[in-house]
Amino acid sequence: MTIYLDHAATTTIRPVALEALEDAYVRFDRNASGLHTEARKAKNALEEARERAASLLGTDRPHDIVFTGSGTEADNLGVIGATLGSDHKAIAVSAIEHKAVLNAAQSLTRFGYIVETIPVSTSGVVPVDRVPSGERPQLAVISVMAANNEIGTIQSVREIADAARLASPGVVVHTDAVQAFNSQTVTLEATGADLISLSSHKFGGPKGVGLLAVGQGVVIEPMIHGGGQEAGRRAGTYNVAGIVAMVAAMEAAAGDRAGFRDRTRAERDALESAIVAGFPGATVTARSADRLPHISHIRFPGVLAEDLLIRLDLAGIAAAAGSACQSGAVEPSHVLSALGFTDEAAGECIRFSFGWDTNQGEGWRAARAVLDILSDL
Ligand code: PLP
Secondary structure (H helix, E strand, C coil): CCEECECCCCCCCCHHHHHHHHHHHHHCCCCCCCCCHHHHHHHHHHHHHHHHHHHHCCCCCHHHEEEECCHHHHHHHHHHHHHHCCCCCEEEEECCCCHHHHHHHHHHHHHCCEEEEECCCCCCCCCHHHCCCCCCCCEEEEECCCECCCCCEECCHHHHHHHHHHHCCCCEEEEECCCCCCCCCCCHHHHCCCEEEEEHHHCCCCCCCEEEEECCCCCCCCCCCCCCCHHHCCCCCCCHHHHHHHHHHHHHHHHCHHHHHHHHHHHHHHHHHHHHHHCCCCEECCCCCCECCCEEEEECCCCCHHHHHHHHHHCCEECECCCHHHCCCCCCCHHHHHCCCCHHHHCCEEEEECCCCCCCCHHHHHHHHHHHHHHHC
């Protein structure tokens, strides 16, 4: 039996989401934009899901939930859409954003926009006092993730948002809460953001669905043009089943945050303690920072991450080196570079990530497997 410790890359679909998906395909498999009865049934299911998603994200304006085809698309729409909707030409992003945010912002530089990168501390935290201020171009958008997908550090988005608004009145604050949703309260109010991106498959929903929650009055220029769906903000025939299933997973995840935190933290702590005790050179990245409970990033000095990963795989343990969305890339992770890791150190790191269906004891068993392999290398 494989011990799957790559939940930050993608989670197991929750039974409630799978049921909702199948049920929606059976009952509402029609084009929700049509005018006949079957289309209206699909539209009703879609709008009911939108209302539930809105209420989970703390807004009473369901039409400010824009369903997208992924977290990546939500990030792109948040960053590019809000920048194009603003009169200002500068964007600030933290150095450890997901590439969906970094590359979206970067794409605008070809059109004359300026991108400022906010550095992070060596423990992967965005310092509030590094938010751009003073004599400089007014920001259109600032994007700081709620929590990082590689090392798990949680950011003070609310304080960053306040500082940014002080320096650049009218700035739109975007936060990528893709990894945070499982364990943290994610609402417009709690994060202090104007825009929140989520991805269904990171909290037990189906892949290929995401959403962008849009705060009141925020102008978003659409990126996908067509039939005017999503109140003109994102065209394309509605993925009713995917959306309904995503919202079912959202409700399940939001309803189990305390349990998720307890279960994953227990497994993570067991893994980290056993590894650090058994291989004293090992260091847990950002161990003392405020971290998501389900992500553990560990450096094994002198050990090539690829070698360890392959042996772990043979031993039935699935983990990751660097960010899964970039796996296959030989470049060291930009997140680790931002923390000051050398390329060599970055190549000695493994990410173990836990999920809603992680079983008790898996953290400890994975640590034993790691230590057995290390003693053999
Ligand atoms: N943002 C973060 C923090 C992520 O971890 C990921 C996926 O790894 C994404 C965005 C992209 O989401 P999706 O896979 O739905 O495109």
